[in-house]
Amino acid sequence: MLGMTEDGWETFFLDYCAFIKEDRQRSHGGLCMSVVSNLQGGEFYESEGAPQQEFADHEFPIVMKNIAENIKKEIEILKGAGYYELLLHTLGTETLDELKNVKVIPELSRLQITDEFKICLLDYDKEVRMTPLQKTLYIFYLRHPEGVEFKMLSAYYDELLAIYKVLSNREDAEKQKESIRRLVDVTDNAINEKCSRIKEAFLKVADDFIARNYYIVLDRHEYRGEGNKKNSIYVELLKKIMLPRDLIIYPKEISDIEVLVPEERKKVIKEELEEIREQYRALNRLFFDKSYPKGALIEKYTAFINLNPKYYAAYRDRAILYTHIGKYREAVADNQLLITHNERVWSDAIINKAEALFFLKDYDEALKVANHYFAICEKPTAECFRIRAEIFRKLKMSDEYKADMRESKRLRKE
Structure with missing residues (x-):
């Protein structure tokens, strides 16, 4: 909330609560969403559905000035509390001697x-x-x-x-x-x-x-x-x-x-990016509308992707829609595109691909893909364990099936 004024609090919290509500919706009803807290910069904005044109700005390395300002704030806290000895011990005499020789x-x-x-x-x-x-x-x-x-x-x-x-x-x-x-x-x-x-x-x-x-x-x-x-x-x-x-x-x-x-041209670019963002938001709202026909929505997503082929969040949504209507090969293709682009950002696409392969009855490949997901994902969800358990069941691997189902049930109770 840095830079937030009193006038902006209401808007901030309304947007934040809407974000939480949408995020919770994503984790139910068979939608497999991985934890994104470990993502940084452009990766996080990509996973949340921001125009690809903005990612390079967010991926720019953190300037040392910001790190120095944060250190300065921490030093002021220690000084204010009277912890001068702790501060000197933390910096160390070697660092202090080096700083003495630096020209400001x-x-x-x-x-x-x-x-x-x-x-x-x-x-x-x-x-x-x-x-x-x-x-x-x-x-x-x-x-x-x-x-x-x-x-x-x-x-x-x-x-x-x-x-x-x-x-x-x-x-x-x-x-x-x-x-x-x-x-x-x-x-x-x-x-x-x-x-x-x-x-x-x-x-x-x-x-x-x-x-x-x-x-x-x-x-x-x-x-x-x-x-x-x-x-x-x-x-x-x-x-x-x-x-x-x-x-x-x-x-x-x-x-x-x-x-x-080129102020006018920059204004146009901002408006274009905001329009793209709003078009995706409109699609995403329909994505969570259970009454909206999924076939018609897939057509809308496809038209959007054709105009914005690097808007990767749209592929994620379309892949899930394909799975819901039984177009499993198309779901595999969209999930694979995300995996190829960046499997760290789109780790949920890996388990979703495994699920689509399961429905295609390609159980061996589905297990291979699911195991890769578990190898790279820090916090698999209950739904992810359930999907792999179903693959184990089809492969008649009863001990593995029971273990994953137990873990799935345990996570659902938490």
Whole structure:
């Protein structure tokens, strides 16, 4: 509830209670949902049904600044309670001695992009080596001190392409366009890999205390909604470079490229993402409506998936619907797609696939899949034990059947 104001409490708790209610509905009626508390970042948002375009932002590594701020808060608590000796013992004399030798304000070097488009730290006499595409992304963020979320990169396509054309003049025009199209398509999370490579490039020439001023970091920004959403708090996961801009030297070819401020395009992207999210929510509400015809709902899910092929939560729902109406091969296919994508996030798809294979009477394969689920899942539910027990029963493995049924009944009583 960080950043929550008194005006926003009611909305927060209503949304939170609705989330709990929906989550409890998911765990009954044959729906096998794994515990997701161990998921982090984009994985959690994916499992809850968020547009794939947002995952790269949530998967961005935690900035050290946040860790430092948390440590500072804990130190203040110890100091306030008078535990100075405990604090000194915890930090240790070695750490304290090291801290004494650290300059509070680092002496930062000027960063020059040369006429040959090399990235150099002039005052350290170091070159920072990157690929042309990594340089393109890096120079783009140098030119945008305000910060840009990954999901908004497509709004800056023209600027990124203009930079890349200067850096990669040997490629033909179509290859250049395709490279930038892939760069701004953040649904495969490759953007985080590029940022990691940029960070590594700086860490090769400077320690992290210095380098963190040069590579791309996360700057979490909270703001209040407008109009009828003024009581809601929103978060922007801005990516930016903290280096003071008066230390940057550009060549003329880079300076001449227009710095875009595509506010209208960014607004359109936000509206598109919200529309996709709302379309899924509408489908998900019908998913829990027992009176709605499942065949018709499958058609709606299929149409949604055709338009949003990387919206993985929709595949989960459709796989369950397929199982309910007896289309087990289709259920296996949807569950396998989720497993192939990320079996950690979609571990429930593994047991659901086993259930569909059971109905197809492929008991040996069903047992193999179910056992894999139990091997990777920390807290299997009662329903998961029941499914495997039924597979054991068909394979005439009576001792295993009885053991799983006992565990299923025990979990249901808890």
